[in-house]
Amino acid sequence: MVLLEKTIAAVQPLNEEYMQRMKQRLDSLLKPVGSLGILEKIAIQLAGIMETDNPEIRKKAVVLMGGDHGVLEEGFHGYPRQVTAIMMERFAKGGAGINVLARHVGADVFPVDIGVADPYNPEGIIVRKIRPGTANMTKGPAMSREEAVKAIETGIEIAGDLIDRGYNLLATGDMGIGNTTPSSAILAVFGNYSPAIVTGAGTGLDKEGLEKKRKAIARAIEVNRPDPSDPIDVLAKVGGLEIAGLTGVILAGAARRVPVLVDGFITSAAALVAARLCPLAVNYMIPSHLSEERAHILMLKAIGLKPMLHMEMRLGEGTGAALAMSLVEAATKIPREMVTFQDVGLA
Amino acid sequence: MVLLEKTIAAVQPLNEEYMQRMKQRLDSLLKPVGSLGILEKIAIQLAGIMETDNPEIRKKAVVLMGGDHGVLEEGFHGYPRQVTAIMMERFAKGGAGINVLARHVGADVFPVDIGVADPYNPEGIIVRKIRPGTANMTKGPAMSREEAVKAIETGIEIAGDLIDRGYNLLATGDMGIGNTTPSSAILAVFGNYSPAIVTGAGTGLDKEGLEKKRKAIARAIEVNRPDPSDPIDVLAKVGGLEIAGLTGVILAGAARRVPVLVDGFITSAAALVAARLCPLAVNYMIPSHLSEERAHILMLKAIGLKPMLHMEMRLGEGTGAALAMSLVEAATKIPREMVTFQDVGLA
Numbered sequence: 001m002v003l004l005e006k007t008i009a010a011v012q013p014l015n016e017e018y019m020q021r022m023k024q025r026l027d028s029l030l031k032p033v034g035s036l037g038i039l040e041k042i043a044i045q046l047a048g049i050m051e052t053d054n055p056e057i058r059k060k061a062v063v064l065m066g067g068d069h070g071v072l073e074e075g076f077h078g079y080p081r082q083v084t085a086i087m088m089e090r091f092a093k094g095g096a097g098i099n100v101l102a103r104h105v106g107a108d109v110f111p112v113d114i115g116v117a118d119p120y121n122p123e124g125i126i127v128r129k130i131r132p133g134t135a136n137m138t139k140g141p142a143m144s145r146e147e148a149v150k151a152i153e154t155g156i157e158i159a160g161d162l163i164d165r166g167y168n169l170l171a172t173g174d175m176g177i178g179n180t181t182p183s184s185a186i187l188a189v190f191g192n193y194s195p196a197i198v199t200g201a202g203t204g205l206d207k208e209g210l211e212k213k214r215k216a217i218a219r220a221i222e223v224n225r226p227d228p229s230d231p232i233d234v235l236a237k238v239g240g241l242e243i244a245g246l247t248g249v250i251l252a253g254a255a256r257r258v259p260v261l262v263d264g265f266i267t268s269a270a271a272l273v274a275a276r277l278c279p280l281a282v283n284y285m286i287p288s289h290l291s292e293e294r295a296h297i298l299m300l301k302a303i304g305l306k307p308m309l310h311m312e313m314r315l316g317e318g319t320g321a322a323l324a325m326s327l328v329e330a331a332t333k334i335p336r337e338m339v340t341f342q343d344v345g346l347a
Numbered sequence: 348m349v350l351l352e353k354t355i356a357a358v359q360p361l362n363e364e365y366m367q368r369m370k371q372r373l374d375s376l377l378k379p380v381g382s383l384g385i386l387e388k389i390a391i392q393l394a395g396i397m398e399t400d401n402p403e404i405r406k407k408a409v410v411l412m413g414g415d416h417g418v419l420e421e422g423f424h425g426y427p428r429q430v431t432a433i434m435m436e437r438f439a440k441g442g443a444g445i446n447v448l449a450r451h452v453g454a455d456v457f458p459v460d461i462g463v464a465d466p467y468n469p470e471g472i473i474v475r476k477i478r479p480g481t482a483n484m485t486k487g488p489a490m491s492r493e494e495a496v497k498a499i500e501t502g503i504e505i506a507g508d509l510i511d512r513g514y515n516l517l518a519t520g521d522m523g524i525g526n527t528t529p530s531s532a533i534l535a536v537f538g539n540y541s542p543a544i545v546t547g548a549g550t551g552l553d554k555e556g557l558e559k560k561r562k563a564i565a566r567a568i569e570v571n572r573p574d575p576s577d578p579i580d581v582l583a584k585v586g587g588l589e590i591a592g593l594t595g596v597i598l599a600g601a602a603r604r605v606p607v608l609v610d611g612f613i614t615s616a617a618a619l620v621a622a623r624l625c626p627l628a629v630n631y632m633i634p635s636h637l638s639e640e641r642a643h644i645l646m647l648k649a650i651g652l653k654p655m656l657h658m659e660m661r662l663g664e665g666t667g668a669a670l671a672m673s674l675v676e677a678a679t680k681i682p683r684e685m686v687t688f689q690d691v692g693l694a
Contacts, residue, residue, distance in 0.1 A: 096685065
């Protein structure tokens, strides 16, 4: 708990002076004021995060946390649990969606086993397993409060190591068969939504599956009574290990003044927990895409984020966040490489 | 007219066989079917366009057409006409928004003077001036029918040259102070919208300016009575030279089986004209961003396109299309670089 408390305490507001200066610089450039929209907003945000007139992305990392989910026992999920372990191996070897898209934008992928249940070859994986998957949240808490804190702190440590190694743009990625279920439950609790509103098709449930999922979420909330004013309680009772770990990644980014890209529905659940633990941390988040998972827009609104990419994607793994890395880098080049009105003799 | 007619006649449907094969390939990859959304749709579209199982982007070009607008006489525009010429010089020298974003994605920028009114240093510009700006469309046709056809054919020739030189992904870009006005008029005519619905703030009009713009568009339509069933008539009477040129670029791409990215409001007007001249050409268009110009979404709907990027941008120059080039390239890498379920021993 000490590391988590220290991390939250270290999160400071953005530097307004650098943001103001960046805005002035952007307004001097050869274009109608504000006409590059979100690219300009990101440039201003990065100036405020990094406390510099010239934000530069040096090294980019996708932190891809994998964990399993006891709620799979309820039997409505489309893929067997073993797929989590198989995918973790694949992330290390390359050839999964995130490997292709991360390479496309020049980012490194760091798969982290924070709670995978099945055996696999751990070569190339950062193994920091808290426990082999959560318990079935429809019957009791997914994990203990101590485990939730430990998972968050693991995320803080891993992100901290990457930042020490020079990574200054992080993307969140998730792997965990069944993990839209806890993500929906987290949104239901924080947003006080009925399970029907937050329940979506995940990787492709039919009507019957959807109904079972909705009931499982309702039961999990009924059985556990998570307290929305206590984010750790919510995370422990109806969350997941990878979600907790990613919450830590985001908090560490915020504490160390490094921007963190939020990916789809699951990483947004982690971002929502981070926002509730530490509202200032939202300033360090950059949204990426709007997932096909139907409650994603509600989740982003609950955090206060607006997605840039509308790609109809629903793969997870950090794939949307990886695509957005190219946009964040573009944003840093606008103030650095564009000429001003003055440069071309226009007042 | 011969070149235009031949070009339209050369546009063929997409190759369904290659699209089907690409879909099969995508469905075999290690991900839930369809979960990469628009990236998969683009991969399928490119397979159908390029007639290959392995679409590759070799060289990328932004064709940036510049022209001036007689309607500026009406006095409601935010920038003086001379800015078009100043910007053209800048596109050749580098340091404008499009230069920065095109370099970011590895694309070359080709500025084309198809109708700039003021003198400037033409070094580095493809000068193919049809006339020095259009006439004031509130008093008569913006240009003659012959000039409109010549402008389209100029775009066809320029795009054809680039395709001959190995460019196989084109982006459309525009420069022309006042050119949201003809673009709105084009949308009003084709969509049978009232001028109030299609008129937006452009680079930043106030309420009074907006009202003058709306009235100018209404008057232009009243005075000229463009015939929506005759796209050349619409283009000549209430269009622009750069819009006509970009219509040609899109048609040439379609005829030569090269995908063309549509940028914001003005290039979408060109795409709408192309779609009305040749409905099959829509298959060769790839949408990029949703502009802040408020009727852009109506324009895209009229064509049948859905934007991927929601960046709140309104600069033009091809900036949104340039950002989307990275997404198109990502789409080509998915089928080429991802492993299949079979590769990892999953049926």
